[in-house]
Amino acid sequence: MRSGYTQMMTKYSAQQSALSNRPKWVGVRDSSAMPPDPLTVTNVSQLKTLQDAGEIEATHSDTQTSEEWLKTHSVDSLQLNLKNLMDKSKAVRPSTNPATGQLQQHIQFEAADINDFEYRLNKTIEMYTKRIKWLLQGSRRVFGLIKRSRVGVLIDVSDANCGFGRLTHFQEALMHLVDEQMAEMKSMYLVAFGSDLSPLWANSMDINCRTLAQAKDWVTQLQAGGGCNLLKALEHMYKRKDIDNVIVVIGCIPDQTCQFLCDYMAQLGVGQERPIHTVAYDCCNHHTHVTLRTLAEQSGGRYQCYDSASEEQIYSSSDISLLLREVQKAQIIINKIIGMRQGLLGTALVSVTNEINNEVAKLPQSRFLPRPPGHDLPLKINMPNYYPTSSGNWLGKHGLKAKGLDLYQVLSPNAYSYKEEFIPVIRKTVQSVVNEKAMAQFKWHDGSIRNIHVDMSQLFEYQKQLGATVKLYEQRLDWLSSGSRKIFGSVKEKSVLILIDVSMSNLSYLIHIQHSVRLLLEQQVANKDYFNMIAFSSSVKSWKPTLVPPTPENLQEAWRWVLDLHCEGSRNFLTALRAAMENEEERNHGIDVEGVYLFTSGVPDQPVELCVSYLEEQCAGSDQRLHVILFNVDDYDVHGAIPSRYANITKTAESLRALAHCTAGRFHWFRETGIIESDDIALLSQEVDKAINFSKKCAMLVDSVKKKYNLQLVERKEKEKEGELVMRPASFRPSSAIRRDDDDSTGGSHRPQSAKDPMQRIRRPKREFFYTEQKNGVGAVFKKYPTQKSTRKGIRFATIQEKEDQITSKEWLRMYSLSKLKLDLNKLVSGPDCRHVGQAVKTLHKVVEARTCSVFPTINVAGTLKHLQLLPHELTDYEDQITRILRRYLKRLQWLLSGSRKTFGTVVEKKCVFLIDTSGSMDPFLQDFKKELASLVWDQLYKYSVSFNLVRFSKNCEQWRPQLAESTEENCHDAVRWISALVANGNTCTLQALELAFKDPTVEAIYLLTDGKPDTSTSLVLSEVASLNTDRHVTINTISFNCDDSTANNFLVTLAHENGGRFHRCHANFDAPLFAHTLLTEGFTDHEYPQLPEFGGDDLKRLADEIATARRFISQSRSYR
Known part of the structure; x- marks a missing residue:
């Protein structure tokens, strides 16, 4: 027993010793542990749910x-x-x-x-x-969308993909790809391929800042490299084991066929799951799309198509x-x-x-519409603390004329008319020159030119008053655009009646109508004497039988009546108008309706002419006015309620504007976003524009005076440097070279030199007198000696502004021709004609030749022998002048041959119709013709604000718009889209197109764009157009597009010239730009080389003739030296 106990204690001691000697517990690291699945943290069996969700991976x-x-x-x-x-x-x-x-x-x-x-x-x-x-x-x-984590990119750098200006856009696209999508990958491998391969790295590289920077730098250094060996590039990419997705970017057709590539890749990709993502970059070749699509589908990849010219391709x-x-x-x-x-x-x-629907029909219509906060609450009436008036009456007290701020009122005391009178003594027409001495010229409101004495302080004060007045107008504009005035304008009459349109077409806008009337009752009706409201649709419903005072109780009752309104029927406007204006009970009580305010969104059921006639008869001899408020709603739904009489919003506005103006009322047009048109605001805007115009004219006057003072200061400093008593040398020329440059002079015979200036003999030096110390003695100091007027005129310095004017060559040369610039060499070099014959002298008993024949050299001018009157240095000055002018002519020629003017000439009118020939003969040139038309729309019509319309004609005619349209950005885009859809087929019905263009009464010019004769007789076309244009005087300009038929071109020339227009011809191969460039770079050493091209158009031909004349004058001037 004791031995057993001893053994047990010994065993226990050994276990305790083992426990005390064991290693310490180490905590588990959970920093990288995966969180438990949410479906596993539960005491409910979710086995089936977990099994169903096991195959689905949650991915962004x-x-x-x-x-x-x-x-x-x-x-x-x-x-x-x-x-x-x-x-x-x-x-x-x-x-x-x-x-x-x-x-x-x-x-x-x-x-x-x-x-x-x-x-x-x-x-x-x-x-x-x-x-x-x-x-x-x-x-x-x-x-x-680029998929997978390790990608290899094959980039096509063939000549076809990187040439013709495509490389820059291609590089920008690749840079965006690297920044947006490649940065999210794990690794990438970039290879450029053309005829050969050019990889960026030897191996695939992990994505980091350095590799991305290297990739972008590599993209910027791409260059075109031969063909497109796609097979070699794919074979190289498939040998690499460190990529799992191949991206192929191609912009042209590969060197290998589609069948060969697909068969080879099917064999090469056996056992590999490596999809190919193919990209067709800005390529319109059908075979390229088929090849890339087949490769992508065969490898389990995807296909992407991008074409900048066709947006529809990307959806494939x-x-x-x-x-x-x-x-x-x-x-x-x-x-x-x-x-x-x-x-x-x-x-x-x-x-x-x-x-x-039966249950819903029992509810009010407004129950289902969105409503503003507090819509059903009682009115919050505000008593207006101002005197309401229209902008016309307000401007009668605060307008520019009323305040004496009209610019012509301010300048009239110091304005003098320009005068020009004939002086019999000198037999010349003399013009007033006071404007150059002490005044500035200014165009008056009647078109005349007046000389203005500019008072700088007066104009400064005037500008300050203008600024303060404009601020006042802006405050009133803001006031008119706030509260109920934004909807109804300013209600100025003392007794008003409001007509509310509650037709079925306004069902969706009933809450908006109620809210608008609420604002009117709260803000503008409380200070009136009487008011009433009538709602009309097919029937008429009046709130009260007569006008009542706007007490708070009446206003609240009227608002509750408005809340109970519902929409039904059409717009029986005439019945509502008669109920408003023919109320016998009101007449018996001596109450007259002064203002009727019509709040509607469409045209009445009755014709507008009938309504206007009734209003004119009813309002004759009375002060009644009808003011119309048009609420702009969206176009009607074809599945919803259609009014009995429908019109688009433009026709609606025109009709309702006529209703308002026939009674001297006001028209107000608005929508949720703001005011579209308002007579009150239009008057204020006109006054603001007038003030701005006056301010600009003041600035022009001040600038002209400043320039004059600066010029006088410079001249004074130059004279001080030269000395007061130093006279400038004057150059003389023989009296025989004197000619009359003044076109307005009427002198017939030659006058002697002494008769040229009758005041010359009594001129005296300018002196300054002073008193001496000896009694009343007076002394004088000569300040300036009179200069002898030169009888010889030098070469005039001619200038032409650098900015090109959008006018015809005829008008341009009317200002800047060689004759107008006084650079006609034939007139400059010669004086009076010499007969070059001897005359018998009786005392000498022989024939004596004229002395001038031996003194002056003789030249042939236009078949007449004349004496050269210019000196060598003057001829040199003339050559410098005309060379500069000739360079300006050539720049004008280059401008006429640039952009859309090369094809269509210069569009100078503001309201034009363009007739476009789309017959079958235009098919070879139609694509180029479309591009030129698109260039015309943006280069001239949009830039110079030309109202235009387009008409296509072949076997029939088709208009772009029913009438002329303004050249807004939206309209120009729509016109270009319409042009891009043109197709060439059929005949050439020129006469029908011209007749269609003449139907527009506002057109000023017609441009006929064609490549040949019409189908009908040319004489018939000319006679019919002449009869159509007898009273209209519409300018018809013709444009010959790649037409070499002389008969057709002669017809177009005749059609244009008989109708006051211009003819323009566009050649396929035309070397005029090369001619101008050669002359500007090589100079004018030879007047025959390079030879001037033959121009067919009127504008180009006129300018070319002037260029040829200038080159001939340069050659003659050099020969005279």
Whole structure:
């Protein structure tokens, strides 16, 4: 017993010793441990849920391809297909079709199920649309979504892809790819391939800041390198084991065929799961798209297409096409639901919907519309503390004329008319020159030129008053654009009646109408003497039988009446107007309606002419005014209520404006975003514009005076340097060289030199007198001696402004021709004609030759022998002048041959119709012609604000717009889209196109763009156009596009010249720009080389003739020296 106990104690001691000697416990590190799955932390058995979710990996949608994303978001996976819809139905006993006598299957749906199913489908389509937009952003638009973590990129650097200016845009796209998507990869391997391969690195590199910088630097150094050896590039990429996804970016057709590439890659990729992501970069070749699509599908990859010229091509990409297919599938199911609601799949659904509609019809219409806060609360009436008035009456007291701030009122005391009179003594027309001595010239409001004495302090004070007045106008504009005045304008009459349009077309805007009337009652009606309201649709409903005072009780009662209004019927405006203006009870009480305010959103049921006639008759001899407020609503829904008389918003505004103005009322047009048109605001805006114009004219006057003073100061300093008594040498020329340059002079015979200046003999030196110290003695100091007027005129310094004017060459040369610039060499070099014959002298008994024949050299000028009157240095000055002018002519020629002017000439009119020939003969040039037309729209029409219209004619005629449209940015974009859709076919119906253009009464000029003769007789076209244009005087300009038929060109020349227009001809191969460039760079050493090209157009031909004349004058001047 004791021995057993001893053994037990010994064993226990050994166990305690072992426990005390064991190693210490080490804590578990959980920093890198995976968190437990949420589905496992539960006491409920979730085995089946875990098994179902095991195959689905939770991944962010931004890293999923469309195929992966649609596994959980497709129509089928969301249980929104047609089978799921039919599962919600109930089979009902079949019924017999009364038309056929056969049994018809009857299916019944719950309305709630159908509405919920349709809502989910629409939300799904919205989800697909958002993902498509996401795929079209950033680098995904060009290269698609890059998948996998280790990628190899093959970049096409062939001549076809990197040439023709494409390299810069290609490099920018690649830089965006590296920044946006490559930075998210684990590793990448970049290879550029053309005829040969050029990898960036020897191995695949991990992504970090350094490798990304190297990649972007490598992209910027890419250069074109021969062909497109795609086979060699793919073979190189498939040999690498450190990549799992291959991206191929190609911009041209590969060197190998599609079949060869696909067969080779099928063999090379056996046993490898390495998809190829192909990208067609800005390539329009069909074979390239087929090859890349086949490679992607064969390898299990995806295909991406990007074409900057065609936006539709990008929707053929793999990711986007899958989404579009799901959108189409969802839309088909929605169409099925619409068919069900129309009873196409049974009648039960219709009966359920009708029961619901009957319950809804019992509720007020405004119950279902959004309403502002406190809409149903009583009015918060504010008594106006101002005297209401229209802008016309307000400007009568505060306008520029009323305040004496009209610029012509301010300047009239110091304004003097320009005078020009004939002096019989000197037989010349003398013009007043006081404007150059002490005044500035200014164009008066009647078009005349007056000389203004400029008072700088007066103009400064005037500018300050103008600024203060403009601020006052801006304050009133802000006031008119706030509160109920933004909706109704300023209600100025003391007794007013409000007509409210509650037709069915305003059903969606009933709350807005009620809120607008609420603002009017709160802010502008409380200070009136009387008021009333009439609501009209097909019938007329009046609040009170007569006008009543606007007491707080009446205003609250009127507001409650407005809240009970509902929309129905059409717009019986004339009945409402008669109820407002022919109220016998009001006349018996001696109450007259002064102002009727019509609040409507469309045209009346009655014709506008009938309404205008009634208003003019009713308001004749009275002070009644109709003011129209047009509420701009969105266009009517074709499935909703259509008014009895429909007009677009422009026609509606024109009709209602006529109603208001026929009674001297005001027109106000607004929408939720603000005021569109208001007579009150228009008057103020005109006054502000007038003030700004006056301010600009003041600034011009001040600048002209400053320039004059600066010039006088410079001249005074120069004279001080030369000395007061030093006379400038004067150059003389023989009296025989004197000619009359003044076109207005009427002197007939030659006068002697002494008769030229009758005041010359009595001129005296200018003196300054002073008193001496000897009694009344007077002394004098000579200040300036009179200068002898030169009888010889030098070469005039001619200048032409550098800015090009948008005018015809005829008008331009009328200002800047050699004759107008006084540079006609034939007139400069010669004086009076010499007969070069001897005369018998009786005392000497012989014939003596004229002395001038031996003194002056003789030259042939236009077939007449004359004496040269210019000295060598004057000829040199003349050559410098005309060389400078000739260079300016050549710059003008280059400008006429640049942009759209090369094809269409210069568009100088402001309201034009362009007739575009799209017959079958235009087909070879149609694409180039479209580009030139687009250039014309932006280069000239948009830039110079030309109102225009386009008409296409071939076998028939088609207009872009029914009338002329302003050249806004939106209209120009629409015109370019219309031009891009033109197709060439059919005949050439020129006469019908011209007749269509003449139907527009506002057109000023017609531009006929064609490549040949019309189908009808040319004489018939000329005679018909002459009869159409007899009273219109519309300018017809013709443009010959790549036409070498002399008969057709002669017809176009005749058509243009007979109608006051210009002819322009566009050649396919034209070397005029080369001619101008050669002359500007090589100079004018030879007047025959380079030879001037032959111009067919009027503008170019006139300018070319002047250039040829200038070159000939340079050659003659050199020969005279």
